[in-house]
Amino acid sequence: MSTTDTSVIHDIRDVARVAGVSIGTVSNVLNRPHMVADTTRERVEEVIARTGFVRNASARHLRQGRTRTIGLVVQDVMNPFFTEVARAAEDAATDSGYLLYLCNSAGSPEKEAAYLRALVEQQVSGVLLTPLQEIPAVMNTLRARGTPVVLVDRASEQPDQCSTAVDDVHGGDLAASHLLSIGRRRIAFISSTWSIRQCADRRAGVRRALRRARLSVRDHLRELVVPEMMTPAAGEQAVEDLLAEGLPDGIFCANDVLALGVLRGLLRHGVKVPQDVALIGYDDIEIAAASPVALSSVRQPTAAVSRRAGELLLEECDRPAEHRHQQLVFMPELVIRESTGGHG
Template identity: 55%
Template sequence: MITGGTGAAGATGAVSIKEVAARAGVSPGTVSNVLNRPHKVAEGTRARVEQVIRELGFVRHGSASTLRAGHSRTVGLSVIDIGNPFFTDVAAGVEDYASEVGYAVILGNSAGDRVKEERNLRVFAEQRVRGLLITPFDDDPRRLAVLRDRGIGVVLVDHPALRPDQCAVAVNDITGGRLAVSHLLEGGATGVAYVTGPLSIRQCLERRIGAEQALAEAGLDPETRLRVMEMPAMHARAGQWAAELLLPDGLPDAIFCANDLLALGVLRGLLHAGVRVPGDVALIGYDDIDFAAASTVSLSSIRQPTYKLGRIATELLLDECDNPESHAHQQIMFQPELVVRESTRR
């Protein structure tokens, strides 16, 4: 029996699921569905049961249900930089869908550290999460295979699948890099600096590949027309540092940054040095976070459907967990979108 804390009907003991069912005029199985599979219950019935749950103060015994099922009603979310608003928006999509179907989300931030990511994965397994959503630190599939062997579903977020029998939701970063640099070239640039985080990060590398493709398509040699500045991190401080490094050697016509945080840091460094954006140099970022439109000079960027990434990835994960026999693995690749603002309008 699932039991919970005391309430209006349980002043002398825990409220039972049968008491909730009797008060709501439904079966215990319907109450269980409201708690565990709310999307399977008619809206009116679900609202009535939820009202009774509130009135009686019913709280299910999570540890007991976890022991019976072998897993909890939680999903793990592992990201590489929770300080980046991109991942905040992804997490919002994950949490919204998970909440709608009766799940909670446990967040793990690897901070771009493989050891920390592995430690977080162990914690997820110990907590018996139903499944895992992860933007992995690298392309090594072995860590995730261990979780799958334990019956924990895994879906990759913002990363292509590592194997055919795996779901993944990603954005085409090569296309995104090509869009960004093609836009800069159309604005008259003949040389571009690419300010990026570590190229060991797949997204950074693929955005560079796209930039090189755009230059080649325009008849320009990527070897001489693309200056790559690989920074140790992808935050605004690193972007400002990159601007300071660029200034002594002479600025290129345009700068493409691998994310908006870097671009905002570059923008700050350039403006502080008296460089006009876009008058002296055009600047474009990537991700189209909220701060991009609100910066001193509004920032052109490559938009990704961040919220949708998180929501759809969670739908795929829970379908795989709840319907293993009928589930069809999907590898969904979204296309990015160019957003033009003041920083590239000459």
């Protein structure tokens, strides 16, 4: 094959022959281009571009035992909060030359575990995980194999594991304190099961705010538990349940998706928001400000939480000897709009 013959380009050796360089030089162009002289690198890149050569990543991954990929397992890809998580994590990955596999557990512990096992089989370099409830056992299997796992939106209890989380107790306190500050004394907290850490923490925050105001939890708080997937339909059903026993004058929902369903149910029944019932959600997803009555919410710094988690994971993947584990906690903030009497 001559140096101008491009009829058969099967592997890196063919690229080397066509470009008239060594195999090692082609390898450097592909993996360490800064080590190759500009004219030589440009000649090799021209051959690669002209021939459409694609290197065999599978063989390289088998030799290295890892890939330039990471996995992200989220609880509910339909929830805009997790969409933002995925977007920020992907930004961190691509900035470091990694690809991201997005896996949706859809509220199923079995599906979550299956995805984690599949990521092991794909030899990903690391995993970002927003766990459903208890930490899945397969996560420890991953870590035992040397695959880093960083928890997102969940504090790790292990000092040798990174995590990024939000102080949800403070967030629940912010929401309840705001309702109390505008004179609401019959408060409903609508959430999913308390086995979900975020829900339990937000509940603890609500109770803390009531106790600080010297109000009885028993007399001033009603707690409704909806299915684990906090959907608009679950919010609408919660309104039916509340109407059956008498509406409160303030409602706090554990996420905005649930709150938007509650808002729709209240408006359908002719309940005025915020005049009759003040309503506040959690997450401050983009649509919260654009709802029929602009929704007050507790804003999580979602992009920062997710991007920092991605950066910590990639640091551990690329520089394990230098990496220092961190458990980072971010603070939420209150955003007041029309649904609690603000001006949106």
